[in-house]
Amino acid sequence: MSSHAAVRAAIGDNAPYDVMRVRQDFPILSRTVHDKPGRAGKPLVYLDSAASAQKPRQVIDAMKRFLEEDYANVHRGVHFLSQRSTDLYEATRDKAAAFLNAPSREHIVFTRNATEAFNLVAQSWGRANLKAGDAVLISGMEHHANIVPWQLLRDQIGIALKVVPVLDDGSLDMDAYADLLTDDVKLVAITHASNVLGTINPAKEIARLAHARGKTVLFDGSQAAVHGPVDVRAIDADFYIFTGHKLYGPTGIGVLYGRKEILDRMPPYQGGGDMISSVSFEETVYREAPYRFEAGTPPIIEGVGLGAAIDYVTALGMDAIHAHEQRLLAHAMDRLKDVDGLRVLGTAPAKAAIISFTVEGIHPHDIGTLLDRAGVAVRVGRHCAEPLMDRFGVGATARASFGLYNTEAEVETLVEAVKATKSFFG
Ligand SMILES: *Cc1c(COP(=O)(O)O)cnc(C)c1O
Numbered sequence: 001m002s003s004h005a006a007v008r009a010a011i012g013d014n015a016p017y018d019v020m021r022v023r024q025d026f027p028i029l030s031r032t033v034h035d036k037p038g039r040a041g042k043p044l045v046y047l048d049s050a051a052s053a054q055k056p057r058q059v060i061d062a063m064k065r066f067l068e069e070d071y072a073n074v075h076r077g078v079h080f081l082s083q084r085s086t087d088l089y090e091a092t093r094d095k096a097a098a099f100l101n102a103p104s105r106e107h108i109v110f111t112r113n114a115t116e117a118f119n120l121v122a123q124s125w126g127r128a129n130l131k132a133g134d135a136v137l138i139s140g141m142e143h144h145a146n147i148v149p150w151q152l153l154r155d156q157i158g159i160a161l162k163v164v165p166v167l168d169d170g171s172l173d174m175d176a177y178a179d180l181l182t183d184d185v186k187l188v189a190i191t192h193a194s195n196v197l198g199t200i201n202p203a204k205e206i207a208r209l210a211h212a213r214g215k216t217v218l219f220d221g222s223q224a225a226v227h228g229p230v231d232v233r234a235i236d237a238d239f240y241i242f243t244g245h246k247l248y249g250p251t252g253i254g255v256l257y258g259r260k261e262i263l264d265r266m267p268p269y270q271g272g273g274d275m276i277s278s279v280s281f282e283e284t285v286y287r288e289a290p291y292r293f294e295a296g297t298p299p300i301i302e303g304v305g306l307g308a309a310i311d312y313v314t315a316l317g318m319d320a321i322h323a324h325e326q327r328l329l330a331h332a333m334d335r336l337k338d339v340d341g342l343r344v345l346g347t348a349p350a351k352a353a354i355i356s357f358t359v360e361g362i363h364p365h366d367i368g369t370l371l372d373r374a375g376v377a378v379r380v381g382r383h384c385a386e387p388l389m390d391r392f393g394v395g396a397t398a399r400a401s402f403g404l405y406n407t408e409a410e411v412e413t414l415v416e417a418v419k420a421t422k423s424f425f426g
Contacts, residue, residue, distance in 0.1 A: 042375030050401030132158030192224035197346025249309030
């Protein structure tokens with residue numbers, strides 16, 4: 001039995017997940033695309049959730065209601081609305097903590113997105129804890145957001161960047177990883193799930209090996225946190241990062257989980273209002289973590305939206321979402337096997353519902369364009385992971401990524417559209 005078939009068997013065929021009901025929560029999913037006067041459009045088949053997920057009405061409504069009824073600046077006001085606004089915004093910190101199984105809200109720092117969280121760790125933790133000759137160990141399947149901030153730091157203070165190789169099936173080379181945990185490595189910064197290959201990396205084992213040698217461990221959870229349950233304590237992560245807009249929440253807000261003892265010893269990242277407890281021209285005293293990392297007016301409206309998004313996925317159940325997406329993945333992998341010349345990048349046994357593929361003789365951009373004409377939205381290009389493209393010897397891929405609202409019928413539409421693309425170019 002293939003591993004995907006095993007997953008399907010384990011889940012059972014009648015899991016209580018009503019995707020048609022779920023879809024009704026997402027207004028955009030009922031629109032058509034490419035409508036023209038006198039010609040009906042195509043139903044939207046949205047397979048680009050790995051780039052950004054669509055938003056349920058619950059999130060849209062929470063943000064609208066907040067703006068209409070409760071909005072004011074947070075943390076500084078004694079007036080009714082400011083307190084109400086603060087409560088609603090800060091409630092999301094509790095929700096994010098519960099979502100990751102963090103010990104408390106003090107472990108949760110809000111950022112603008114995942115990218116800013118990496119830059120925060122690099123510039124605050126990195127500058128305070130690393131010196132010339134130290135190394136940061138990343139992997140060959142990182143998103144640019146977990147590469148470039150370390151290169152900036154390398155150019156600033158002379159650290160080295162080391163890379164764990166990726167095996168042919170898209171798994172992390174764990175033997176090489178163990179060998180790379182040399183004394184110079186102070187931080188291991190690796191993605192929990194790849195946005196290109198779908199590979200879910202063995203986070204617990206990665207952390208165990210790194211901690212045994214005294215290293216700090218950061219995970220990029222931008223994909224893992226949307227495809228299944230995450231428990232930062234079970235994994236034993238020191239830092240864990242995800243981004244709101246991929247978790248069915250709004251853009252403009254990301255989450256950095258940090259172990260409290262580590263956050264407490266980190267200097268501020270940016271200076272300004274809200275992150276201080278007192279300021280004079282001679283001396284400024286910073287607030288405790290996490291607030292010292294949140295300079296200026298925070299993403300209040302987005303914070304409220306993210307809280308609603310966390311409520312939404314929690315109510316559906318991250319386990320149920322994972323099981324649903326695994327069914328779609330198994331189905332899609334099965335069906336795509338029938339397409340001649342189609343190559344899937346990333347066939348690791350543990351894989352999130354993300355399928356990057358190439359089709360022999362057809363440029364990925366042409367695949368994307370023809371799929372789009374059929375109403376199927378996939379992403380084409382390098383997926384912010386150029387070194388990984390080089391590793392697999394491809395200039396670009398097409399990527400179909402599935403979310404909690406996708407259906408088996410949409411998988412069929414994808415497969416038929418890929419086949420049509422082949423015969424168009426054949
Ligand atoms: C999307 C993504 C990021 C960056 O998220 P932003 O919201 O653009 O900051 C980082 N890592 C992975 C794996 C991603 O998929």
